[in-house]
Amino acid sequence: MHFRIADTFTDSLSRLASDEQKAVKTTAFDLQLNPANPGMKFHKLDRAKDPYFWSVRVSRDIRIVVHKTDSSLLLCYVGHHDKAYHWAERRKLETHPKTGAAQLVEVREMVREITVPKYVEVEQPSPSKPLLFTDISDDDLLSYGVPAEWLDDVRGSNEDNVLELADHLPGEAAEALLELATGGTPQIAQPATVSADPFEHPDAQRRFRVMSNVEELEGALEY
Structure with missing residues (x-):
C-alpha cells in the first residue's frame, strides 16, 4: 500500500497546539506502520462527496481525514472534529480529465458565492470591472489544471475577485490564472497518458508525497 501525505495535511498540522501535534504525529506513524491495526479507529465520512474519505481518531477531539483505497492511504487534513468533517465534506480527490494530475478539488456547490466585500456603501454602483479570461478557451483553462466544475467561476472573474477565486483552486491552476x-x-504542460499514475504527475508531486519509511515521514513532519 502506498502511504502518502498531502500538503494540506502538513499545513493543517502546523496550526494545531504543540501537544496536539505530538499526538497527531504518533497516530501518523502508527498508520504508516500498520493501517490495518484494530486499534486504528476509522470512521467513514458518509456526508463527504468522496466515498473514500475516512476520519481517524487521534484524541477526544482531533481527527485526521484520510483518503483510503485498497492500494493507497493518503493523509489529507487534521483538525478538531467538526472542522475536520467540514473540510472533508467540501472536497474530493480526483484525476484532472485534461492534465491527468491528482488534485484535491473543492466541491463547487459547497462553496459560497465568491463576492467582493463591500466596505463602503455608495449611492451609485461602480461600473463593473472587465472579465479577465474571456479570450481563454475552456480547453486551455483545463490544460492549466482548472477543475471543470470551476470553469464558470473563472469565466466570471475580474480583478476584484480573482485572488479569492485562486484560493479555491489547485496550485497549478491558481498560478496560471494569476499569471494570465x-x-x-x-x-501548458503535456497531458499525461491514460495509463499514467495521477500521483506521478509533476503537479501532483508538488502536493502529494510518498512516505516510503519512518525516516521520510519524520522528516516531512518536522518544522
Whole structure:
C-alpha cells in the first residue's frame, strides 16, 4: 500500500497546539506502520462527496481525514472534529480529465458565492470591472489544471475577485490564472497518458508525497 501525505495535511498540522501535534504525529506513524491495526479507529465520512474519505481518531477531539483505497492511504487534513468533517465534506480527490494530475478539488456547490466585500456603501454602483479570461478557451483553462466544475467561476472573474477565486483552486491552476491576469502566458504542460499514475504527475508531486519509511515521514513532519 502506498502511504502518502498531502500538503494540506502538513499545513493543517502546523496550526494545531504543540501537544496536539505530538499526538497527531504518533497516530501518523502508527498508520504508516500498520493501517490495518484494530486499534486504528476509522470512521467513514458518509456526508463527504468522496466515498473514500475516512476520519481517524487521534484524541477526544482531533481527527485526521484520510483518503483510503485498497492500494493507497493518503493523509489529507487534521483538525478538531467538526472542522475536520467540514473540510472533508467540501472536497474530493480526483484525476484532472485534461492534465491527468491528482488534485484535491473543492466541491463547487459547497462553496459560497465568491463576492467582493463591500466596505463602503455608495449611492451609485461602480461600473463593473472587465472579465479577465474571456479570450481563454475552456480547453486551455483545463490544460492549466482548472477543475471543470470551476470553469464558470473563472469565466466570471475580474480583478476584484480573482485572488479569492485562486484560493479555491489547485496550485497549478491558481498560478496560471494569476499569471494570465497580469499579462503573462503560462506554460501548458503535456497531458499525461491514460495509463499514467495521477500521483506521478509533476503537479501532483508538488502536493502529494510518498512516505516510503519512518525516516521520510519524520522528516516531512518536522518544522
